[in-house]
Amino acid sequence: FFRLDLDSDSCFSMICGGFHFSLAITREGLCSWGRNDYGQLGHRHMTSLPRPTVVEALRGREILMVCSGCKHSMALTTEGLHTWGDGSAGQLGHGNTDDQAVPKVVSALQGKQIKAISAGLDHSMALTEEGLFTWGYGAEFCLGYLGAMHHQHVPKLVDSLRGMQVLRICCGYKHSMALTTEGLFTWGKGEKGRLGHCNEADQPVPKLVEGLRGKTIIWIGAGRYHSLALTTEGLYSWGWGSYECLRHRGDLGVPTKVECLLDEEIVMVCGGEYHSMALTKKGDIYAWGRGFCANDTMDGRMFKWKWNSAHVIAICAGADHVMAQTTDRLYSWGKGSDGCLGHGDTSNQSDPKAIATIPRADLFMSTAVQALLRQLAVVNAVERRPAVQEAPALPPQHQTLQSSIQALEREKQSLMTEITSLRQQNQKLERVCALCARTTFARSAFKRIYNETQPPTYPHQLIYSLERILRMYCGRLGLTASDVSQATPWTSLLEELLKEVFQGPDALLGDPKKMAQKLWTSYRTLGVNPDHERKELSFIINAVLRGDDPELLGPLCVLVRGINQLCVVPRTGTDLTTLPFPPDGQCYRGGGLPENHRAFYAPGQKYRVPGFLATSFRRGKAREFAGR
Secondary structure: OOOOOOOOOHHHOOEEEOOOEEEEEEOOEEEEEEOOOOOOOOOOOOOOEEEEEEOHHHOOOOEEEEEEOOOEEEEEEOOEEEEEEOOOOOOOOOOOOOOEEEEEEOHHHOOOOEEEEEEOOOEEEEEEOOOEEEEEOOOOOOOOOOOOOOOEEEEEEOHHHOOOOEEEEEEOOOEEEEEEOOEEEEEEOOHHHOOOOOOOOOEEEEEEOHHHOOOOEEEEEEOOOEEEEEEOOEEEEEEOOHHHOOOOOOOEEEEEEOHHHOOOOEEEEEEOOEEEEEEEOOOOEEEEEEOOOOOHHHOOOEEEEOOOOOOEEEEEEOOOEEEEEEOOOEEEEEOOHHHOOOOOOOOOEEEEEEOOOOOHHHEOOOHHHHHHHHHHHHHHHHHOOOOOOOOOOOOOOHHHHHHHHHHHHHHHHHHHHHHHHHHHHHHHHHHHHHHHHHHHHHHOHHHHHHHHOOOOOOHHHHHHHHHHHHHHHHHHHOOOHHHEOOOOOOHHHHHHHHHHHHHOOOOOOOOHHHHHHHHHOOOOEOOEOOOOOOOEHHHHHHHHHHHOOHHHHHHHHHHHHHHHHHHOOOOOOOOHHHOOOOHHHOOOOOOOOOHHHHHHOOOOOOOOOOHHHOOOOOHHHHHHHHOO
């Protein structure tokens, strides 16, 4: 009876929990309670509230769905999307970084048909008929578009998902998930393997989770360092494995089935900060990990709750507390910090307890929920029938409906055959793309400019190139004086490098080759605010190489020529001009070729190796490495 292909997620977005605060839709409007240090409760003040209180700014408005981030809130009404709370990273979408203690409409999304919303630590997402919009904290790539290393203050469309049919969205701590008809895509910070791509690398744009390719996914969820996906085959989890929040031992970078729940028919999952929850078709709730239990000594265990007199229709997980909505009441339990349980105090609660100030009559039931409960009543009535009884008379429409069902089944089989054919064509296309990628770098601007560049013979050539690289790179990123702790973005790094390499007591005056190597291995960083990642010169060189921008590569090749002049020595008898460059311009700092980098090179193939791969080798070792 649980059809998870409803027109919207509104029937399952009536309750939500953030970092020590909660939201719930009632007949009077939106109620909020708990922590309020950033105005995330929406009551025009910043005082915590231990009991549910109606948000006056939204009273009388028809609220379709709500969601909460760590310190900000979102509510979709018939008038548009409202956001409030912490705005330090632009996660409210109002074009600034101001906090907002009262709900305010996101003007950039006015007039758009919003289908779903989600909020993370400091970023937000909204799914519209045009596609997926994201905004807020961008330094960890959780917004899903290239170049998003800074905060995005207004909603921006994720171009890489344009044209795809997105079914569900979910924000984690610093990562994002989108379920499409083509599969599950994840992006953002990859620490602990939370993205499911078999590694811990950050992912700047949406990438398909290969471990779930071909599986029918019906629900997704995310915690701080872990992710969940409910499929027709069972529940999969991956990411950080501490506190047993995955129900597997250790961290997992690839989706893995939760074996202990295979016998349960799960219909909904969600993730808290360090815990996970699952709702079954029978209305039972499973929870495991840390935070949902008032007693920390019980961390890591799995708990199960059953309701005898009512049926659970929705669950949600906050940072350290959880809630469940049944057909008669709203329940909460876990850590009671700041009154987030809504029981009028800050005490912890080990088992579900009904929130007294929200009686059954006040719970909001949307049209979709009412239809769901009618189906539930029919199913329950069937399950309670005696084993032997007279078969009921079939309605006159039965035969017509049966014919329609059979026609739909035939159409389904035809579509499945077409999908299989398209997948085979896609695999062929991927092989062709992989073949083309091997020759991409050979045609790149870097090779052409590098061959036209003469090795530096004087120190001033390196200084001039270094100044141009830093100035143009910062200009392309749009870094201004307000983004850095010094007067300009790049002059401080330039001055430090000049002192270290050209003016210090061990300065290598008169030897541009050794100066270039010294610049490459320097640990001096671009002096920016904590809002931005600190970048060494080696990071900047790699970024410019990958960008393949002729204007930036011009000054860069002088420096690279100097490095290669010292470090790259061909094996005896090897014609260096016949060896190809590594594919896609991949290059790495330091010596050796780490195992996780070998995937970029074809086995048995010799490559012309950029010199900065061998900078930490002795000359004899560099000669051996250059001939691989």
